[in-house]
Amino acid sequence: MLSYLHGFHAGNFADVHKHAAMRIILDYLCTKEKPFCVIDTHAGSGWYDLGSKQSAKTGEWKNGIAAVQQKANPPKQMQPFLDQIAAFDPIAKGRDYGVFEDDNLTGPFYPGSPFIMREVLRDHDEMILMELHPREYDLLEYSVERDPRIHLHKRDGYEGLVGMMPPAIRRGLVLMDPSYDVKQDYQKAASSIKRAWERWENGMFMLWYPILEAGFDAELRENFTQIKAKGGVLCAELSTNQGGAKGRMRGTGLLIINPPYGFDQQFDEIGQWLCDAVKLPGPATHRTQWLVPSQ
Template sequence: MLSYLHGFHAGNFADMHKHAALWLVLSHLRKKKKPFCVIDTHAGSGWYDLGSEQAAKTGEWKDGYALAKAGANPPEMLQQYLDHVAGFDPMTRGRDYGVREDDEYRGPFYPGSPFIVREMLREDDQLVLMELHPREFETLHHRVKRDDRIHLHKRDGYEGLVGMMPPAIRRGLVLMDPSYDVKQDYQKAAIAIRHAWGKWPTGTFMLWYPILEDGFDVDLRRSFGAIRSAGGVLCAELASRDGGAKGRMRGTGLLVINPPWQFDQQLDEIGNWLAKTCKLPGPAKHSVHWLVAAE
């Protein structure tokens, strides 16, 4: 199904958690001079206007990014990320960031994962993006086509990930955050990442998933718990016990294979702060635990 558009949800509490984790991994990869690659399997349109009709219809960013930005004393690494978002303004980059003269923009703007990564890339690093939705792909292509470090594919992210393994640059990250429009996406995500990890066992893999009342995430954790990676498999969740309406998220989760050193401690500090600062359906808590211990 291709009905999902992230513009309705950009900057919500799930994005805060997911993108803070992405920032941590990128910061780690940049510590060494050796090039790295990032593969983003469900890239979306790249960046989002939080003043758009889509964002205004749900207002989810006001319970996520807006509250985090105004929050007191965030952890240092989260503050770095929040400063990055606050300074993100595609209007100043114009054509390089795909700003169209005939479109009306209101702002503020929020970078999706492709542009979080793009602004962290160095000269020899590479970013591979996959997007299947026709409208999202066309918009993303317009926004990244002038950057030679970025390779965009109109391709199914599950199939494409396995087909691209192992990458030419053997140091890096795979980010997979499907829409989960259909419950089969949980199984597809688990199968694709397990096959990709089998071909690239030293890579870092990060899978995002929503926590719903239906409980489809249980099988995801069970599947990842069977991946005997030397670098371990970590599960991090920011969630409320209250689910609200049927099908609505009560939380957000990440499964990470081969996380960087101290990633678990840094993300737990960030997650605990977000639990107190952002608005979820009810009182929230953050948890981090190893499904498979690192050797």
């Protein structure tokens, strides 16, 4: 399915939850001098103007990143993510961030996963991006083509991830966050991650999924219990029991293979804080649980 455009949803509560987790892992990778590789299988267009017509149509960012930025006393481990969002300014970067001279940009701006990753990369690190949607791919290509650390592929993220395993740099993170336009995406995501992990068992993998009334996420979690990674498989969910209109999210979840040591406690503190910061259809709760214990 190529109908999904993330610009309608950028900066919502799911993005904040996902990207806060990703930033912790990226900071962990930077604690060692050894190079690392980050792979984004469904990269989107790179960054988003929250003042655009797309964002204005849904306004989801107002209950996500805008609400978070207004909440006092964030956990200290979330501060690097919040600082990055506050400082993100593609206009100041100009052509290097894909800004056209005649672009009618209003802001505020929100970096997608590729640009959160890009701004953390060091000179000797690498990033692999995959995007199949023609319009999203073109925008992303224009934004990153000058960066020699970035390798962009117009390729299906499910098969592309497996085909690229293992990466040349054997230390790093894979992010997969499909649109889940069709329910088959849940099975495709689980199968792709499992096959990729079998070829790169020490890699870190993070899969995002929506929590819907339809309950497709239950089978996804069950599939991940079969991945016997030495570093374990962690599940983290921010959700509410209310809401549930057809197709609407009542929560957001992450499945993380081989998370860094101590990540579960760090991220649960963030999740508990987010319960009072973001706005879901009803009162929010956060839980972290090991589907597969670390060895």
